Amino acid sequence: METTKIILPEKEIPQRWYNINPDLPAPLAPPIHPGTGQPIGPDDLAPIFPMELIKQEVSMEPWIEIPDEVLRVYRLWRPSPLYRAHQLEEHLGTPARIYYKNESFSPPGSHKPNTAVAQAYYNKQEGVTRIATETGAGQWGSALAFGCGLFGLDCTVYMVRVSYEQKPYRRILMETWGAEVFPSPTDKTNSGRSILEKDPDTSGSLGIAISEAVEDAATHDDTKYSLGSVLNHVLLHQTIVGLEIKEQLKLAGDEANMIIGCVGGGSNFAGAAFPFVKDKLDGKDIDIIACEPTACPTLTRGAYRYDFGDTAQLTPLLKMYTLGHSFVPPPIHAGGLRYHGDAPLMCLLVNQGVIEARAFHQNPTFEAAVTFARTEGFLPAPETAHCILATIDEALKCKETGEEKCIVIAYSGHGFFDLGAYEQYLGNQLEDYEYPQEMIEEALKAVPEVAE
């Protein structure tokens, strides 16, 4: 009998996260304080993050223990199943072996709670009683609301107003887990009020929502701030995904030739890929492919330099691929892949040629998603669809060459909250966007020069 799901027993759940920092082929450039122009130290971060996460952010230890309380919550959906995509393989007629690591079974439906749960735990340990964060379409906010709900922490989510109004479902999900959700900008913060004064009808932006959440945390003693991607400690928590994949491939008697994931801020991708990046740095022949939208081609066409993490220029400057912090993404449906920058750890590895980046248009990604739904059954998130398309491309190449490659998809989440986008695709109403090069160059002019 063929095996469909490779299940790692609960007692073999990885007990440590993998920290790639000490294994990098070049040192990671430090974040720079936007005011002083100097590298940021732990003290600068203490008002907004708990100390344990700050330590993880700069740690050079290759392995970091996962607390028992975090593992207990992880076990609600972890180890997550690694699927062999038999039906998709047959449909394509490929000799390739395709696997997908299914993170959609977590209660919020994506990989995001891998870090949300850990962050909620460390905050609680240090006496924090409330966490503030921002969210766009709500994927991250709902993961943090879930994590806080289970640890009994209050959770305040600043949700970009246009999403708050147009996409009520994720908001209600957050509220069901006990979070309070405000349409951003609010009148609760200085940053919010100053925006509302200028433009009372603004639809908000992720940049504004970040400013509000950070200000909330910085001005309340019992409250810290939490971020769902980009930072080192966030990527660290996600590595449990890749560590599980390695164990599961061993159980299947197989070895990966190719790891394919989508990239928004980089945490989903890094989580699946970093344990394999280590093997590659140790000399193993393995292709590690990052997928992004042509509408937001950060890794494929951005510049590798210091830039702000947010539009409002309030965050530290990070060394990363960037389209410029003033980048306004076209309205594509992979809302999680519309960030102007990317995690510094990922960007360094792309810059060093360890990770390869590819960009895809929206219509073919949805076509791939529908093919997947009609063969494997599961409905992928639009973000996840990017790596399905890249995988189908590679599997069809194998069909031509006869190569029996082992391809692993980082299947990051389900598409139950994205059916409006599927409807547009099925009705031929989706547009493909190629972000214009001159607009990238124009936006990069506003990025400050940082002496390295």
Add this chain to the structure above:
Amino acid sequence: METTKIILPEKEIPQRWYNINPDLPAPLAPPIHPGTGQPIGPDDLAPIFPMELIKQEVSMEPWIEIPDEVLRVYRLWRPSPLYRAHQLEEHLGTPARIYYKNESFSPPGSHKPNTAVAQAYYNKQEGVTRIATETGAGQWGSALAFGCGLFGLDCTVYMVRVSYEQKPYRRILMETWGAEVFPSPTDKTNSGRSILEKDPDTSGSLGIAISEAVEDAATHDDTKYSLGSVLNHVLLHQTIVGLEIKEQLKLAGDEANMIIGCVGGGSNFAGAAFPFVKDKLDGKDIDIIACEPTACPTLTRGAYRYDFGDTAQLTPLLKMYTLGHSFVPPPIHAGGLRYHGDAPLMCLLVNQGVIEARAFHQNPTFEAAVTFARTEGFLPAPETAHCILATIDEALKCKETGEEKCIVIAYSGHGFFDLGAYEQYLGNQLEDYEYPQEMIEEALKAVPEVAE
């Protein structure tokens, strides 16, 4: 380390369904032809069902082999995990051991594909190329669309117009799997046209949609009809759920004292409970509890007699608990629990005192659902919330008495498509309905007398 998920290995997936028919404590009354008043035979059903399903409908074999092709699709989410609800138990402070069998990981998100996949397979085997069905809110339609999509069958879904218009997400899900979905009544059938003539603006009903789907199947040679609950063969296919639970409890070294499930047409409940009903009939002390809404109290306050399966009086007459085929359910959010009748197999067991029925109000069920979401993390469907409430009641009784009961919940599906209902609950806008006794008695007057 405590275990959270009890996982049955794929190779130990049950290979046979359990047919309760030969084990019943009294013979099952046959369905009656509405025209002739005579018991229905296989020939009467041949125009609308494939022969293999008709055979299963009347089979007296205790075990029926599951075809390999069906098992192959089942393995996308089966064996499904049996969870130990550690966090809920702690929150309640109960000595009871609570388990939930999580059927929400199937691609459509509920138990429904257990039969949809089997029905699609048998139809395909007999050369059928298209299946027609009806759906209300879309739970069943999406399961059948999924099953047909994977077996390459066309699927036509008549969706009650008001749901088609107000709840587009499940429709889009069906279309993504390749089904064609029409708002019922349509101008494609005689039944639909005759309704539209009288009332062009009708919002439709499940009864009308059934009539259209049956007519479609009866008037097209390549097309059969499919039903998602009530019938014996549907309940049969669901028994894989209970068979897995038994194996999983063995792995956990535990034994059930109580099985709790919600009842709409009875297929979810029967699937989890029938393998335990057999033990009870063999003398084991086990409580088997069926949960329904007070707004649709079929088992708790209906009459046990022959009635039509549909409002339009087109289906065979079935011996069951019924609120009368003209019953119009109040607009509660557990859309899957608003049927006026129930599966004859279930009803017989309720009538014989083997299964106990309880009814619950809508607000406390949502309160139970929110408690569950904030402890176990997963968001239950409103239907599923009924058995969570019954379980919390029982677990709190155990807290008083000190009894260490083992309670198993048939967790039938997720609530991602029901967030509008959660919003109403969180905003104190939900009404509780106690269906009036005089309206039940009035409706029962229109039910024909059948000589038994």
